[in-house]
Amino acid sequence: MTLHDKLALPVGTTLDRFIMRKQEDFPYATGELSQLLRDIALAAKIVNREINRSGLIDIAGAYGNRNVQGEDQQKLDVIANIRFIRALRNGGEVCTIVSEEDEDMIQTGNVQGKYVVAIDPLDGSSNIDVNVSIGTIFSVYRRVSPTGTEGTEQDCLQTGTHQVAAGYVIYGSSTMLVYTTGNGVNGFTYEPSLGEFFLSHPHITSPQTGAIYSINEGLSNDFTEGVREFVAYCKQQNYSARYIGSLVADFHRNLLKGGIYMYPATRRAAKGKLRLMYECNALSFIVEQAGGKASNGQQRIMELQPQTLHERCPFFIGSTELVEKAEEFMAREYAELAEQK
Numbered sequence: 001m002t003l004h005d006k007l008a009l010p011v012g013t014t015l016d017r018f019i020m021r022k023q024e025d026f027p028y029a030t031g032e033l034s035q036l037l038r039d040i041a042l043a044a045k046i047v048n049r050e051i052n053r054s055g056l057i058d059i060a061g062a063y064g065n066r067n068v069q070g071e072d073q074q075k076l077d078v079i080a081n082i083r084f085i086r087a088l089r090n091g092g093e094v095c096t097i098v099s100e101e102d103e104d105m106i107q108t109g110n111v112q113g114k115y116v117v118a119i120d121p122l123d124g125s126s127n128i129d130v131n132v133s134i135g136t137i138f139s140v141y142r143r144v145s146p147t148g149t150e151g152t153e154q155d156c157l158q159t160g161t162h163q164v165a166a167g168y169v170i171y172g173s174s175t176m177l178v179y180t181t182g183n184g185v186n187g188f189t190y191e192p193s194l195g196e197f198f199l200s201h202p203h204i205t206s207p208q209t210g211a212i213y214s215i216n217e218g219l220s221n222d223f224t225e226g227v228r229e230f231v232a233y234c235k236q237q238n239y240s241a242r243y244i245g246s247l248v249a250d251f252h253r254n255l256l257k258g259g260i261y262m263y264p265a266t267r268r269a270a271k272g273k274l275r276l277m278y279e280c281n282a283l284s285f286i287v288e289q290a291g292g293k294a295s296n297g298q299q300r301i302m303e304l305q306p307q308t309l310h311e312r313c314p315f316f317i318g319s320t321e322l323v324e325k326a327e328e329f330m331a332r333e334y335a336e337l338a339e340q341k
Ligand SMILES: O=P(O)(O)OC[C@H]1O[C@](O)(COP(=O)(O)O)[C@@H](O)[C@@H]1O
Pocket: 071, 100, 120, 122, 123, 124, 125, 126, 216, 245, 246, 247, 248, 273
């Protein structure tokens, strides 16, 4: 399919049709990844319905349990987790799931499944009950162990460069699904009355620079020197401070408008807060496919070798020039630390 044909794809193409057309690009494709993406879209529609009416029915508030991160689970965290796991299990393509809400790997029973999914079922939990945009984040890997057996930790702990697909759903003023399979980034808007996602943002590219910085400045007492100086630089440049407190929403805005989102290591949290497997890797794949950049302040996120399922890493993501600028300030900090040793 020529670029001209691709650009001729009418906006308003359904996600299903788009997936099918994309599959034609890969003559040896067997349709399993396409089916997996459809399973995720199905669960997203159901979760979207629950979110939209969460204020009306008794699914607001805390669930009463703590997850492996020590965070209070919200009812919607649990509902979203159940919905995505069920859709991926029933779809049959996924052998193992890594979820923010479960300490251990989840074996789906689909031993013939070729794929592993790492998922943050509900991102931005602190914003659930206050009608602020929240999301879902997912990464897809091809298993390395043979089919016919349960997935292993080795299947899950792959570097981000091994992702075959990644994406997020944003439940905001409209609900969108944005994803990549390594062939550019496309966004689809949900039309509830038709129950369909439609292509609304073809070939998303991120501006090389921007004038927005996103960081929780409430943590500034604990910022390290490099972060403190970069934030000061952003202010000197009269950049706008924007922080929603939902990673997906902050990332999505900066992806489209240009900007940088940061959740750095702080004096209290040496590895920051965000999780490599089901938050950072997926958004890094998306931003790189859109022409942006993602690092831990020093190294490319997607080259980090995960050691554990729920490990955290410092996160700097967005427009290339801004992330590189932040890395410059971080490099000075690391050099000073090295001199002090
Ligand atoms: O309240 P803080 O410390 O700024 O953290 C906000 C960040 O934490 C998160 O809520 C973590 O994700 P979960 O809600 O999935 O646990 C991000 O969405 C958000 O960017």
